[in-house]
Amino acid sequence: MTTPRRTSRDIRSESRLDVLHAVLVAGETTRNEVTRVTGLSPSTVATVVGELITEGIVAETKRTAGRVGRPTATLTMNAARGRVVGIDVAETYVRAVLFDAALHQVASVEEPRDEHVLDPGTVLDGIAGALDHVLEQGGVTRDDVLGVGISLPGLVRGTSGTSVVVPHWTWHRVELERLRERVGLPLIVDNPLKVMATAELWLGRGRYCSSMVTINLGTGVGAGIVLEGRILRGATNSAGEWGHSLLVLDGRECRCGRHGCVEAYVGAPGIQQTLREIQPAHPLADLAMQRDVIEAMAEAAARPGADPAVERTIERTAYYLGSALADLVAVINPEVVTLTGWTTWALGEHLLPATRARLVDQAPGRSADDVRLEVSTVRGNMVATGVAAIALERFLTDVGLLTTRIPITL
Amino acid sequence: MTTPRRTSRDIRSESRLDVLHAVLVAGETTRNEVTRVTGLSPSTVATVVGELITEGIVAETKRTAGRVGRPTATLTMNAARGRVVGIDVAETYVRAVLFDAALHQVASVEEPRDEHVLDPGTVLDGIAGALDHVLEQGGVTRDDVLGVGISLPGLVRGTSGTSVVVPHWTWHRVELERLRERVGLPLIVDNPLKVMATAELWLGRGRYCSSMVTINLGTGVGAGIVLEGRILRGATNSAGEWGHSLLVLDGRECRCGRHGCVEAYVGAPGIQQTLREIQPAHPLADLAMQRDVIEAMAEAAARPGADPAVERTIERTAYYLGSALADLVAVINPEVVTLTGWTTWALGEHLLPATRARLVDQAPGRSADDVRLEVSTVRGNMVATGVAAIALERFLTDVGLLTTRIPITL
Known part of the structure; x- marks a missing residue:
């Protein structure tokens, strides 16, 4: 073959x-x-x-x-020319964003999701509801919509036996068929890492360098890899799962069920775990909402000396993050690494200097000396924007202008 | 740009x-x-x-x-059509192989190298001597030679400030110029990982899959990455340095000076270290010559029950190797992973089943389920063959048939 x-x-x-x-x-x-x-x-x-x-x-x-x-x-x-919709299905919310064909945001709705309710029916209802609401808010009918893109928080496999594997839920052909019926518009489904890399290609730095890695830091972490202007998808569309590569063999338990993954150290719950190890009785150590923890840490870090445990946590997180990025630089040797995701928006400026120092120190030879490590220039909801861009690519492919290979077109 | x-x-x-x-x-x-x-x-x-x-x-x-x-x-x-020469400069030997233009081996010489003598003059003498000897043995004059390729055991940088960074020695423009003068024939220099991936592309499986990773297991370890028929070189030709990605944060000291690298666990000295940890007084634990250790382990493993410490060492090595391969599968998601290098030739069949099991278990989602993990089908000296193939590519580029981007053409 x-x-x-x-x-x-x-x-x-x-x-x-x-x-x-x-x-x-x-x-x-x-x-x-x-x-x-x-x-x-x-x-x-x-x-x-x-x-x-x-x-x-x-x-x-x-x-x-x-x-x-x-x-x-x-x-x-x-x-x-028409409208496109990007829907970001995250662990704790569903956000639908309506764009015009220039990818300007027209309307946006966000609805909470209970991260413990995983049955397909409820998730589908949430997606369909968010879509209806954003079309209504934008005052557009379905006839105006060129396409819909949905980012699902897991592995989206596009080969034989199309499926979506999210921690704790798996959708096969049946669920995806129900999704297609509920949406009732040209639809693509992809994974947040590929989606964010697409946003970097359409709106950020990806098109101006030979190789770029976009790192998402949120509840989960992962990498979108762009080589020569194209997204590295891999044999089963799961390239970029750097969040589940090893940082520490037999280390912390990860929510994926394995041990020692990068995500268990630099995902938001991992950062909280580090704080808990440094100061078990710290007021943020047992706070339930991850975003609140990360934002409170950012506030504390903005006042040097105010909270030494938070400062040590950030230092330690930069050490973990720089080490794990060095592994990506060792394997991929990219020109540019951009950071994005809500942990980046909150803590990025505090993490960046020590992360960069550790990265340069830890990468083989002098391979990280010239790497540009920076916060992504793409703002707004990068996931919704990226998946809307893929929906637009699918439309442009349908009219014969592009040859993009989109893994799941429903 | x-x-x-x-x-x-x-x-x-x-x-x-x-x-x-x-x-x-x-x-x-x-x-x-x-x-x-x-x-x-x-x-x-x-x-x-x-x-x-x-x-x-x-x-x-x-x-x-x-x-x-x-x-x-x-x-x-x-x-x-002519002859090409591939020279494999390894830690402990220099091997020069003469090929015809069909990449059939015509003659071969191997000369020992003292791995502790690192001055450029001595290394250059070794290379030039091996080249002269192999031409003499093959009965060809320099006029018959279309090109020479040399694989140097380190990072070969091809951007501004061309240099070769090997553990403990660095060559800049001056040394490379001396090398060019000593060889006096069209010359390319590359890194063993790129060279082995080239051999897989010319003679092995690389051209029949969308993505392949070739793993070298020897004194050092690393990966050659092939995507859509092309070698991933990265921004500074150092992609594939998986041997110096982390397996264990702050783990064993690696000869690169950092800690916890994959190589420190699955390179030949790392395997010996594992044996030493399992049974400090084992007769192989302090043997000086790496190849002798690995070959003796292969012999012991062929007689089940004869040497439990060796069996446990192999089990543990497969655990390390499968874990580290899972990281590559997470990031690159290749179709095929091939193993090569002298540790593979000796221990491959003993390592493979447990390595595969650990890889499938440890890779994210089910991303390793369909990966073909196998011993490379390319035999002979893969490094000499691969670097000769690059020398031939350079010749074909010079006559206008190819557009290959070869990092260091001297």
Whole structure:
């Protein structure tokens, strides 16, 4: 068996993605500017822009007279082309975000989820309810929607025997079929790591480097890996499960059931565990809500000297995180590592210096010396944005503009 | 800055590599068979074969009458096109192997190296001497040599500030320039992990799967990663340094100076250390020569019950190895993992069942269930073969047939 390799269709598809990215990020731009930013030839840009205008994806809004020579057309995304919805099913909430076709947020709803209720019916109701509410809030009908993307917090397998494996629940074809029926719109399902890497590709740094890893720090942790402008999915769409690689053989028990995983040390419950080990009687040691713990730690860290146990916890977490990132640098050797997720938003600035120092120290040879370690520039709900971008990619694939391989298209 | 993406030239280059691989592995083949094996179109195969014949890389040796229809031409590699040399500079020896252009071995010499003598002059003398001897033994002059490849046991950096970083010695531009002068032939330098992955691509399984990891087990350990038919090199050519990713945070001291690296547990000295921990007074516990230790362990393991300490050491090593492979599966999610290197040749069959069990158990979700874990099918000196293949790739790049990006071309 030989494996499908890239074809010249894929290369055209990648050129279209490069142009879309340039238009999307710039807001307003010109063919010349797109040529400069993408490094594509002027004739390729002219062809691609023409195709995108024909399909109504890009709009030519007005012509401005340049200082020299003939007037120049201004290009924007055609926001009115339709709507896409990104739904972030997390452990503790479901958030649905409505976007226009320029990936600007139009409306957003968030509904709590009981992380202990795992039956498919309840999860499906939550998803369908959030979708209905966000369409209603945005004042749009289903006919306006080009596609829906749903990020599910687990492994989404796209090979034979499509399934979604989340800690403590597994969906097979039956549940996914019910999901498709409940949504009733063109639908894709993916995993948060792939989704966040997609957001970095569409809106962040991913398209400007040969290799990038996006680290999500929240309840769970994981990595989205982007190589040469494409997401590394792996044989069964589970590449990037760095959160369940080992930090300490036979170490702390992880919620995945194994021991010593990175997540057990740098996931939010792991950080709380570290605090508990440092000062068992600390007021935050037994607080039930993870986000409250992390935010209270960020507040304490902002006042140096106020809470030495929190400071030691952050130091220790940076040591764990830097060590675990060094493993990724050893194996992947990326140009850029970006951090995202709610733990990053809260604690990132406190974690970053010591994490970077440990990373450089721990990576083989001098392989981390030139790595750019930074907080992601993509703001808002990165998961909803990323999965909406995949839904939009699926639409663009359906109209023949892209060749993206999307693992689960329902 | 945008990154160079694949172009249609790269796609043609990949088609040529696919065809070369099919001819090389088959020994004798036909255009129809190449079409079947590669999955390329008949017209692409016809064009590519024509180009390879024009450059004297492939030869059309004879026409055999098929049972039905017109006679069919038989294709082989044109072994007489010239010679390539692959030199494996290991910790304890330098081996130079002379190949014909079909990568058949013509002559081989191995000279011992004192692993404690690290000055560049002595290492260069060893390399130059081995090269001279193998050319003499093969009865060829330098004019017959299309290229020389040298594998150096460390990180070979190919970006600004080209350098070779081996544990305890670093070569910069000056030493590499001296190396180039001493060799006096078209020369490439690479790292053993990239070299072994290249051998898997030219002669093994790498070209038949979307993703493959080749694990080297010897004094050092590491991974060569192949994605969609190309070697993952990373930003500074140091991808695959899985041997220096963590197995145990703050664990055993590694010879790289850090603690808890995979290599400190599954490299040959690490395996001996495990034996020493299990039975400090074991006769093999303090033997100086690593290869002797590993071979004696293989002999003991072949007689079940004869040496319980060796059996426990192998069990423990499989536990370490399976755990560390699970980390690679978590991050990369490959289709195939092959094992190679002299520890594999000696202990592989004893290690494999327990390693596989631990890997499946330890990998996230069910991501290792379908992984094919096997001993590499590439025999002989895989390092010399792989680095000779890169030297041949460099020659094919120089004549315009390939677009391979080779990090250090001297």
